[in-house]
Amino acid sequence: MKVLPLAAAALSLSAALFASTAAMAQDAQPQTAPVHNIVLVHGAWVDGSGWKPVYDRLTKDGYHVTIVQEPLTSLDDDVAATKRVLDQQDGPTILVAHSYGGSVITEAGVHPKVVGLVYVAAHAPAVGEDESDLGKGMPSYTSKQPDAIMKTGDGYTYLNPADFAKDFAADLPLKQAQFESHSQILTAAKVFSAPMTVAAWTTKPSWGIVAADDKIINPDLERWYYARAHSHTTVIPGASHSVYESRPKEVTAVIEDAAKHVRS
Template sequence: MSSTPQAKQAGAARNVVLVHGGFVDGSGWRGVYELLGADGYTVSVVQNPTLSLAGDVAATRLVLDAQDGPTVLVGHSYGGAVITEAGHHENVSALVYVTAFAPDKGESVNTLIADPPPGAPVPPILPPRDGFLFLDREKFAASFAADLPAAEARFLADSQVPWGLDALGGTVGHPAWRTKPSFYLAATDDRMIPIAAQRAMAERAGAALTETGGSHAVYVSEPAEVAALVRRAAGATRKTA
């Protein structure tokens, strides 16, 4: 018989809520969803509209309201801004950032990407169209999904979700990482968020940092790495504010 899943250990969170980032939808979480589900976790995926930060926080809180106890809240990329604001929910026991933005009070994704250091990769974001952003399809794979099969990366490029300027510019009030245990998975080959920026945000948030090779789409390409960090977060205890 296999060992008891961490989800069933006394005091551990049994619920996980996954929040996607910009340009994509929640289907990319399927690998993580299946691994954690097989371990006995109850896993929910937020289909946040990515029209505004406030709207995405509201969508995430709706899912958190439905949880029956301690919950690990996980965000990828822009989803990190969402969980930073939504993470104050009483059901949230820990935060997991996956190659994600972790804004401080008054910051937005827009302010965090405003001044990239010399030599840092610059995401191929096209000029806004009617208030929405897209990535250049021809450069999508290299920037977002370099470690995925070419056909899968092409599908992500061709099925992009419009990312609203109000989501990009939405500012965080009081960051939940100040009061909730936080964990950060950094992808060393990420060409959307420079690895140095990931490390700096993790350190500022006091997050336990794990690094792995992988692109910005590491949540798709390396679901076992993500699931392992979520299991670790599930056993975390709350920070003392």
């Protein structure tokens, strides 16, 4: 008759152990589940609408995606705009940038909700560095063309519309590239020479995409940035600086890889 209480006790202990194990597994789950939030940051001369092909794919796959619209008036202003969007996220976030936006996320990426960075044909300076000086060491095709980058009397820049299609968007349909050339956001020249005060890639994991036919940023500079940051690097052959628009499938795959493998 004493067997029954012993059996009951064993069953009770087994149930307790099972519940404890299940609870531990549940507690560990957020560290292995894909990050849900993605924030996309555009570069100079363009706005966030260029991210739409990537946005459509990410949202179809169930991600919560927000696009920052920076004013492009100063690095501080653009970092502040990005941090406002990060503040609105409900948890761990992958922060993604194109071109000059790489400098923005290098600063803004220290935000506590950011758990990973993705650089898409983007700059990634270190503390004390700025992309203008780094670009002089490995000049781009565009930087060597007379009058390709124009400047207004009050210190704002834009890409000469005559050069936009071949330099910025050679693998986009011509009409789309021409439209973008005439809808540029004039960008303060000082954003390109603003030195980094922090570098988020030194403390957070990063992914990098090299646009192999980039004329705005030297692809060798992109490779150098990502090698220095120990980024998971993908090279997309034939891609122009507009890789985020022209190759959205490949760019989305890299972002989702970051979301799935970073520890949140």
